Amino acid sequence: MNFLDDKILEYSIDKSSRPSGVCDSLEKYTVENHPLHRMLCGRLEASLLRFLISLSGARKVLELGTFTGYSALAMAEALPDDGVVTTIDKNKKISEISNKFWDKSTHGNKIHQLFGDGLEVLDTLDQQFDLVFIDADKRNYQAYFDKCLSLLSCNGFVVVDNVLWSGRVVPGYDDNAEEDKSTQYLKDFNDYISERKDLVKTLLPIRDGIYLIKKEGH
Numbered sequence: 001m002n003f004l005d006d007k008i009l010e011y012s013i014d015k016s017s018r019p020s021g022v023c024d025s026l027e028k029y030t031v032e033n034h035p036l037h038r039m040l041c042g043r044l045e046a047s048l049l050r051f052l053i054s055l056s057g058a059r060k061v062l063e064l065g066t067f068t069g070y071s072a073l074a075m076a077e078a079l080p081d082d083g084v085v086t087t088i089d090k091n092k093k094i095s096e097i098s099n100k101f102w103d104k105s106t107h108g109n110k111i112h113q114l115f116g117d118g119l120e121v122l123d124t125l126d127q128q129f130d131l132v133f134i135d136a137d138k139r140n141y142q143a144y145f146d147k148c149l150s151l152l153s154c155n156g157f158v159v160v161d162n163v164l165w166s167g168r169v170v171p172g173y174d175d176n177a178e179e180d181k182s183t184q185y186l187k188d189f190n191d192y193i194s195e196r197k198d199l200v201k202t203l204l205p206i207r208d209g210i211y212l213i214k215k216e217g218h
Contacts, residue, residue: 002042003164003205009044016047019074026101030068034097039067041135041161045207046074049133049159052212053078058130062151063087064118064144065136065161069098069111075133076110086112086129088121089136119143128153135161138182141189149215157214163190164209 002009018024023046031037041049053061053075059082061075066089076085089095092115102108114121118136122144132148134141141160148158167173168183169190193201193213201213 002207003167013043013047016044017050018043019046019050019070020077020105020107022101022105023070023074023077025104026068026070026073026097029097029101030070034068036067039135041071041074042207045161045210046071048206048210049075050078052157052159053131056130056155056157058156059083060127060129060153061085061131061133062125062129062148063133063135064122064148065089065134066091066095066098066113067135068094069102071133071135072098072111073102073105073107075131076107077105079107079110081110083110084112085110086114086125088114088116088118090115090117119147122147122151125151127151128156130156132156132158133161134158138162138165138185138189141185142192145189145193145213152215155214157212160189160193160211160213162186162208163203163211164205166208169209 027040030040059080063072063085066072066087072085072087102111119140129151130153134144163186165183165186169187198216199213200216201211204210
């Protein structure tokens with residue numbers, strides 16, 4: 001869900017640095033061919049991720065939730081030549097889409113794809129990351145975050161997607177909306193983050209809600 005008027009959103013995208021034509025083609029293909037295309041992070045969020053990479057000087061990125069590979073490619077485009085996006089997903093079959101488009105990009109070689117249960121794969125990682133992007137199953141958001149916090153570099157930070165969940169996490173926003181399990185998971189996660197005094201955080205109403213989080217003092 002976008003919380004902005006479509007005209008304002010398109011104006012904002014038009015005035016921002018945007019992902020490449022390969023990313024645009026991947027977005028178009030996903031929308032036309034995948035029933036869950038709404039899971040794409042979208043052009044404005046991709047622009048924000050690219051900006052954060054440029055601003056922070058990030059070189060190593062970890063992503064939980066590859067989907068069709070749009071956000072991984074958008075972030076890879078913003079990394080220096082020796083930068084790496086390590087992206088994790090359970091679904092090997094969907095990699096047929098991501099690899100098809102990554103192979104078309106000169107930045108596709110910066111993407112390292114891992115498959116398996118996210119929590120189990122995280123336990124195998126022994127490196128530090130400058131940026132972690134969490135956009136996977138909502139039930140495990142808190143567990144993902146806690147594991148990823150220990151994998152952050154000294155100036156690293158976490159970006160968490162879908163934390164507004166079409167507004168359903170906000171009390172009284174839509175009294176007619178049915179509260180599913182994911183809504184409660186996200187409410188609990190947002191409360192958990194907001195109550196932690198050792199974190200610096202800001203929640204942005206971009207796309208479906210983006211939480212920016214880092215350790216206090218880093």
